[in-house]
Amino acid sequence: MTFAVDTNILLDILLPDVKYKDSSLLLLTNHMKAGRIIISDIVYSELASQFPKEKLLTEFLNDANISLVSLTSEALWISANAWKKYSRTRDKSLQCNCCGKKEIIRCAECHSIITSKQHILSDFIIAGHALIESGTLLTRDRGFYRTYFPELKIVSSL
Numbered sequence: 001m002t003f004a005v006d007t008n009i010l011l012d013i014l015l016p017d018v019k020y021k022d023s024s025l026l027l028l029t030n031h032m033k034a035g036r037i038i039i040s041d042i043v044y045s046e047l048a049s050q051f052p053k054e055k056l057l058t059e060f061l062n063d064a065n066i067s068l069v070s071l072t073s074e075a076l077w078i079s080a081n082a083w084k085k086y087s088r089t090r091d092k093s094l095q096c097n098c099c100g101k102k103e104i105i106r107c108a109e110c111h112s113i114i115t116s117k118q119h120i121l122s123d124f125i126i127a128g129h130a131l132i133e134s135g136t137l138l139t140r141d142r143g144f145y146r147t148y149f150p151e152l153k154i155v156s157s158l
Helices: 007-014 021-034 041-048 054-064 071-089 120-133 144-147
Strands: 001-007 036-038 064-069 136-139 155-156
Touching: 001 021, 001 120, 007 021, 007 041, 007 136, 021 136, 021 155, 036 041, 041 054, 041 120, 054 064, 064 071, 071 120, 071 144, 120 136, 120 144, 136 144, 144 155
Parallel strands: 001 036, 001 136, 036 064, 136 155
Antiparallel strands: none
């Protein structure tokens, strides 16, 4: 089997994140035993920001047996259509990355709605790539991905 991995899982391990390091490491190692781990060009780019030299990133990926699988036009098309849906249906609520629940947050002082652009196109490209290349994504952002990619199997470290 092949499993795509989201940047957040790898960064939890690399940086390391006190809250998520152990669960993300367990998730990744369990899936490494079960099959091939891949990343998209976007995940590669996001990881590259944490390495001072390309050679070090290449060594990390080789040591971890993680393969870079480039984006296809099919994955990009799926990503663009999901992004379009998100852009059209986005409202002023914030969405929980874990469960997908949406809430409106108001300023305690003036009661204005606090909004944020929660997701960017790269999030959609990571999911579109995972859908086409493996059908499974290892991530912490399960609520968001389940909303816009219901056919993608999400495996979370939470």
